[in-house]
Amino acid sequence: MIIGGGAAGFFSAINIANKKPNAQIMILEKSDKLLYKVQISGGGRCNVTHSCFEPMQLIKNYPRGEKNLINIFHRFQPKDTIAWFAERGVQIKTEADGRMFPITDSSQSIIDCFMKEAKKNHIDIHINTAVDSLQKTKNDKWRITTSKGDTIVADKVVVCTGSHLRTWKALEELGHQVESPVASLFTFNTKDTRLRDMMGISLHHVQLSIASTKLKSEGPLLITHWGLSGPAILKLSAWGARELASMQYKFVLRINFTGLQTAEEVKNEILSIKNTNPKKQISNTILFHMPTRFYESMLLYSKIDTTKKWADFSSKEINILTELFFNSTLDIHGKSTNKDEFVTCGGISLKEIDFKTMQSKLHSNLFFAGEIMDIDAITGGFNFQAAWSTAWVVSESV
Ligand SMILES: Cc1cc2nc3c(=O)[nH]c(=O)nc-3n(C[C@H](O)[C@H](O)[C@H](O)COP(=O)(O)OP(=O)(O)OC[C@H]3O[C@@H](n4cnc5c(N)ncnc54)[C@H](O)[C@@H]3O)c2cc1C
Numbered sequence: 001m002i003i004g005g006g007a008a009g010f011f012s013a014i015n016i017a018n019k020k021p022n023a024q025i026m027i028l029e030k031s032d033k034l035l036y037k038v039q040i041s042g043g044g045r046c047n048v049t050h051s052c053f054e055p056m057q058l059i060k061n062y063p064r065g066e067k068n069l070i071n072i073f074h075r076f077q078p079k080d081t082i083a084w085f086a087e088r089g090v091q092i093k094t095e096a097d098g099r100m101f102p103i104t105d106s107s108q109s110i111i112d113c114f115m116k117e118a119k120k121n122h123i124d125i126h127i128n129t130a131v132d133s134l135q136k137t138k139n140d141k142w143r144i145t146t147s148k149g150d151t152i153v154a155d156k157v158v159v160c161t162g163s164h165l166r167t168w169k170a171l172e173e174l175g176h177q178v179e180s181p182v183a184s185l186f187t188f189n190t191k192d193t194r195l196r197d198m199m200g201i202s203l204h205h206v207q208l209s210i211a212s213t214k215l216k217s218e219g220p221l222l223i224t225h226w227g228l229s230g231p232a233i234l235k236l237s238a239w240g241a242r243e244l245a246s247m248q249y250k251f252v253l254r255i256n257f258t259g260l261q262t263a264e265e266v267k268n269e270i271l272s273i274k275n276t277n278p279k280k281q282i283s284n285t286i287l288f289h290m291p292t293r294f295y296e297s298m299l300l301y302s303k304i305d306t307t308k309k310w311a312d313f314s315s316k317e318i319n320i321l322t323e324l325f326f327n328s329t330l331d332i333h334g335k336s337t338n339k340d341e342f343v344t345c346g347g348i349s350l351k352e353i354d355f356k357t358m359q360s361k362l363h364s365n366l367f368f369a370g371e372i373m374d375i376d377a378i379t380g381g382f383n384f385q386a387a388w389s390t391a392w393v394v395s396e397s398v
Pocket residue numbers: 003004005006007008009028029030031033034035036037038040041042043046047048049129130131132160161162163164166167339340341342343369370371372380381382383384385387
């Protein structure tokens with residue numbers, strides 16, 4: 001019995017069927033749509049996985065689940081995902097940033113593949129059927145009660161319900177602990193007037209940190225209507241999901257716009273520009289390859305006379321510029337969803353799952369795959385990869 005007709009549910013069901021062709025496999029899905037998140041994922045293109053083929057590197061993209069996934073990725077990793085889909089006629093391509101999509105650029109290719117495989121393997125699928133409760137029988141099987149009032153007895157149950165409060169509650173009743181859910185992968189809101197007319201500007205490499213915490217990240221930054229987004233922000237939101245929730249998403253963000261490591265290096269770079277361009281106006285010599293509009297707005301904010309020539313800059317003003325570009329601070333008040341791509345941090349506690357089998361340590365014949373567990377990743381195809389890999393291991397042990 002597979003509970004949940006999403007990515008992890010289908011991948012578990014098909015692989016169990018492939019390994020044990022005579023098994024009777026049923027998927028119960030509470031909504032009227034199968035594979036809904038696959039359909040809307042990656043802006044409708046489905047970012048299936050990431051071109052990262054070293055398990056030790058791969059795990060670094062998982063703020064929750066990092067250590068538990070090492071052995072899982074040694075058994076099924078992005079290379080295996082690509083081969084799995086290729087064997088079933090779906091070719092996957094890599095984009096410049098490492099994200100991988102079906103060559104059709106359509107999530108429908110993944111859905112069609114799963115539906116075809118499910119049909120071929122006689123997997124019995126029921127939509128509009130939620131699992132309401134799970135009870136262990138005397139002979140170690142599971143009695144499942146559905147929203148339709150049916151009772152079904154299964155030898156083995158794989159729970160693939162994603163981040164779903166009611167299922168977590170049912171599992172808590174069986175003694176499992178649920179790490180409380182909070183948002184991950186969100187953008188930061190700010191009312192800082194400096195960013196007012198800068199919507200749409202992106203900076204190719206910034207370093208971020210959050211005051212009074214150890215949270216840090218780096219990468220591209222995008223200025224949006226409400227605040228800040230882009231890979232550097234999303235990474236920070238994922239790694240800081242719990243800490244930022246406890247701060248109620250109110251904190252001070254420090255930004256180094258220069259790409260350089262120390263204030264000393266930044267100051268030396270500014271001094272070298274000053275010395276090589278003494279007769280040029282500061283506004284005509286863009287520092288650190290910044291977008292012109294952004295550079296000009298920052299200078300305006302710092303109240304530096306932009307018509308001044310570099311030769312006339314005092315060392316005090318050089319220090320102001322260093323601070324401006326190396327150590328800007330912004331007050332953050334709240335968060336927004338990143339393009340509807342909400343991922344939840346939290347779920348079934350990983351301490352209670354045997355990662356060699358994906359079986360519950362508390363109950364035999366009860367398995368988990370996908371987002372139901374306290375596993376989540378940064379954006380880039382890593383969340384689906386965790387669903388494929390954990391579902392694969394489930395299929396081996398079932
Ligand atoms: C808009 C959006 C875009 C995304 N894009 C990407 C991307 O491009 N790449 C990436 O790696 N990740 C992406 N993600 C994350 C990714 O979709 C999830 O990590 C992944 O879908 C998790 O798979 P899952 O099978 O564990 O859970 P889900 O896909 O959530 O599937 C769980 C299923 O179980 C059903 N269910 C729940 N409770 C019950 C019950 N009691 N009984 C029966 N059925 C039940 C649900 O209705 C659902 O169909 C995206 C997420 C969102 C929201």
